[in-house]
Amino acid sequence: MNKKILLAFIFFVPFQLFSQEQWNLKACIAYGLKNNRNSTVYENEKRAADAKAKEALADYLPKVSLTGTLDNNLKVQESVIPGGVFGPDPIRVAFSQKYNSNAQAQLDQTIYDQSLLTGLKASKYNKQQAEVNIRKSEETIIYNIGNAYYQIYVYREQLRLLKENLGTYRGQVNIFKLQVEKGVTLQKDLDKVTVDYNNAISQIRIAESNLTLSQNQLKYEMGYPISSALPVDSVSQQDVAIHIDATNSNDLASPFVVGNRVDYRLSEINARLLDIDEKRIKAGAMPKLTGYARYGAVGFGNSIGPAFKDLSPFSAVGLKLSIPIFDFFRRNAQYNQAKYKSLNATENLKLDEGKYELEYENAKTKINNARQNLESDSRNIQLAESVFKTTDLQYRKGVTDLTEWLTAQNSIKESQNNYLNSLFSFYQAKLDLEKASGNLKTFYTSL
Structure with missing residues (x-):
């Protein structure tokens, strides 16, 4: 009795430990935000911006040279x-010696120096630019990890459905083999079902390969060792239903705020930097006083x-x-270049505002359509399975033929494919909406 308890403990504990190591989406994103190489790159850029600010300030601090x-x-x-100063003749004299x-x-x-004073204002925006770039890197990591994570779920769903289909074909093949041996069924009927059975095996292999690729992609986006195992916790069917129900029109009715988009904020900062550069060049015509x-x-x-x-x-x-006097033409050419760049940056900012609002509205439309398609395709699977059960019963009773049976089974496969496509489209649309609204970090923290 004690041995049985010990064996149960040995097998049960590893299973518990494994189950505790399952990585959900939030854990994957948290790991990626810390370990993705892009995070290090943008952190270094922030430090470089801080150093650049000190460099700009140094031009207005005292300088000592030896x-x-x-x-x-x-x-x-x-x-x-x-001659005539110290005597009647000129005198040659050296006012230095051999070594000096x-x-x-x-x-x-x-x-x-008004030019330097104006340039100092750029330091603040350079720091902001580096900080916003970090935010943009984080959002990219969140989006890519979410996309790879949901791909894993879709391929696992595909494998589950394909294996169910394979079981149905396997059972029918076994029945037909017995019937062929008894001479009550033709070999061609067995061959028809065997073809679909073999196709299901091939599709499973492809899905398993795609699953491995998506798992590797997730590891890459996380900065996780490719060769190490990553037990991903798949989203359950219940979670899918919750996500679908939560994504309703009321959730999408919040007003669009263009300032939430990091791309727009980067464009704003760039416009301000160009405006400062224009003023700095203009200030170069003013006198400079140095002590x-x-x-x-x-x-x-x-x-x-x-x-x-x-x-x-x-x-x-x-x-x-x-006092600069004769560099007017060069400075004027530089000023005009900076002025038109600043004007274009302002116009592009207005274009970006319209573009990002369009992306947001399109993302809302897409997720509504994706949600409706997913609900419809999910119901279609149930309907196709119901039709197949009826057809399978009729076939066993001899009321219908194999063609009807195969047609009903193919309808299940078609509805499953539509469901899987709609499922991934729904998750893709969800991520796209969070990105378009500038709320990817909020999406991550709310997981």
């Missing part, structure tokens, strides 16, 4: 003092040693005003 030189004057330059050392430190501080402070020392000597010993210090502070 310079040092040592000249070996192979031939010392001489100057001439005209110079070291200085200089601090430069931009006091006013500086300098301190250093200079030394001379006929050998290297004295050039570094007897140093004469010097220092200076001052202001530098730069």
Whole structure:
């Protein structure tokens, strides 16, 4: 008795552990958001945007530079003092020696540069752009994982239905084999059913291959090791019914908000960046004021040693005003380019608003149609199965022939194919609607 309990425990515990490891859609998406390589790429882009903002700010911060030189004057330059200054004749004199050392430190501080001030405004939008790109990457991951996950469910449903059909054909083949052996049925009737039986086997192989491909696709979208097993928790028939019932016209009646679309928000940020660039180029025509402070020392000597010993210090502070005058044509051409790019970005923003609203309205229409088709095709399977049961009973009683039996069975297969197509179309339309409304993250959190 104890051995039986132990064996039951050994077989039961692994099954429980396996069942706990089933991955539902939310778990798959959560894993993908953490492990998909695109997440790392866009996180790095965000860090790059932060660094770019610091770079832009650095242009308005003090700059300190150190310079040092040592000249070996192979031939010392001489100057001439005209005659009559220190005597009647001109005097040649060198104001330097063979070696000349110079070291200085200089601090430069931009006091006013409207071009830089305008450019600093772009830093905020560069950060926003990086953050929105992360959001876009997350939505892409959610959409792709959802699509692959639902494909797995559809192929599993297809396999389930195909195996049911295979069982029906197998049973009929076995019956016909006995009848052929007894001589009450023709071989051609057995061959007809055997053809459909073999076709069902081929279709199962194709569905199994498609299931494997969709599982690999899901692993790829999640950033999950391809070679590792991923026990996906299929959506049950009850869940499908709940999803269909939940997707009604009331849920789709919420107003469309174009600002929820990450693509639109990226276009908005791009338009603002182009507007800032236009103003920055225009500000380049304004004067620039810079302050500086300098301190250093200079030394001379006929050998290297004295050039570094007897140093004469010097220092200076001052202001530098730069007024661009003769670069008007170049700057004006740049300004016009930036202006028209900014105008086009504004127009494209208006076009995008209409385009995204159109996508949303089309997505609503598609999911309504998909829901109705799925409900209709689901009922058609039940009707086809009911017709087949009646036809099968009539065939067994000899009231109808094999052609009617095969026709009824083929009607089941046709209704099943329509159902599977409608099922995937429904899930595809659901994801498309969430994407069109900009609510993919809300969809994920609500799972």
